[in-house]
Amino acid sequence: MAQHQSFESRLARFRLVNAWWIRPACYAVSIVVLLAVWQAFGHSFGVLFVPFTETMRRLWAMLQSGPLLPGLLVSSKLYFVTLLINIVLGVGLGLALARIKLFAAAFEPYIYILYATPTISLVPFVSVIFGFEFGSRVLVSVLISIFPVLLGTLEGARSIPRQHLDVAAIFGSSEAQLWRDVIVPYVTPFAMSGIKQSIALSMVGTLVAEFFLNPDGLAAVLLQGTTIVDSGWVLAVTVFIAAIAVVLVGIGELIERYLVRWRQQAVG
């Protein structure tokens, strides 16, 4: 028992004294371990798993003269159209639902049902009606990624304090003034946190739309590797997609950090 406690306290002292390097060391060790294990196992499974260095070599080759950049171009187009629609339509619908109460009461249950339903299962129905082209892809992609913006905006618009609206009414603001001075400033942070989530989610939507409606873009490149059973190909593309995803999540986090500062300034 005593020994147990002394170990804990010694550990606590060690952490206190060495606090400045432990954290970066943990990050560094985790990356080194990952690469070492990947490299070591890579040689032992033959064609099913290629080592890290081989994956990087393949990635480099595919970036220089392969299908990766053309695929990325195709996917980016779908991604940005999706994101734009999510922002415009999500914020617009969210505000409309918040302002027209009966509308919200009527359609909210169906919005939640649509949100919970796995969108992939709707792909055949969508493709029967709208075909397999760009429009269908956009529809599927938007159905996957619009909800954080829509529901975030709705929540924000609903939580505007009654007093703010009353004061605006007492001072006789017009509808335009009410929007400019009360609604927009209040709802913006809520909408932005939805948009932050949608930045990452739109990529999920893009990939799903490309996977399940006649493969196209990066998803098609990925599937090509599975068809020819080339694990180097598949790993390289997966790493490439992961890198893009990490960057998108990073952008979302930057926006959030900016928002938090902006909110503090607005309040204080």
Add this chain to the structure above:
Amino acid sequence: MSAMRRPRWATRERLAPVVAGLVLMAIWEIWVRATLPDFVARPSGIVMAIPSTVASLEFWFDVAATLGSILEGVIIGSAVGVLIGVAMGRVREIDWFLSTYIRALYALPLVALVPIVILWVGYQPAARLIIVIISVFLPVAVTTADGTRAINKDYLDVGMMFGARTRDVWFGIALPSAMPFIVAGIELGFARGITNAIAVEVLASVKGMGMSVFTKSNELNENASLVYVVCLAIFAVGVRAGMIRFRHWLAPWYRGSH
């Protein structure tokens, strides 16, 4: 006058969704009948297709395969996620070490992992199980770590006073107080698990409900395909509602995000 004819429970807010639902169905029905080929699914066709679909043995095999695999994945993923999450929440070196992997995997759309998993385990049901486990493990590990990291200092002090060992602190203090976080993580993972299970079925041709949605549609049996979609939707909505209720019962004060 109108108040007398309308019963008290039938407020405008309660009637609105019913009316909206009927209007949406009517628009769908009329639109398909008027402008689209006969095989396209429409509400009346879906209702008519229910008996023959539900009566087939194949339907119940699909339901058992998909839901069984999802439940198995949720149980395994939650258990592993809780264990690793507690370790991350209580020992910050473990948190730092693992957060590199977990953040990268968390950012990556899990559909993108399906091809490599197919390559490793083949076009097999195991691919679906693995993807569901990962889908559940990630959010559960993250929320468990958040929940166990932020436990009340007073609980720890009292625990120390009564000579709590490390494992008492982990599983006797940290875990119970992180319960609402864990349930929120399972809720999120469950929803993702359902979606990703269907994604694997379609990409890897694994038999199940998601696969049948696509095969029925390819056979131009659109109404039967939509019966499967409706069943999946009922399951997904039911899981969501059930988890929210469970969380409210467990921790009425906790408000999760959607």
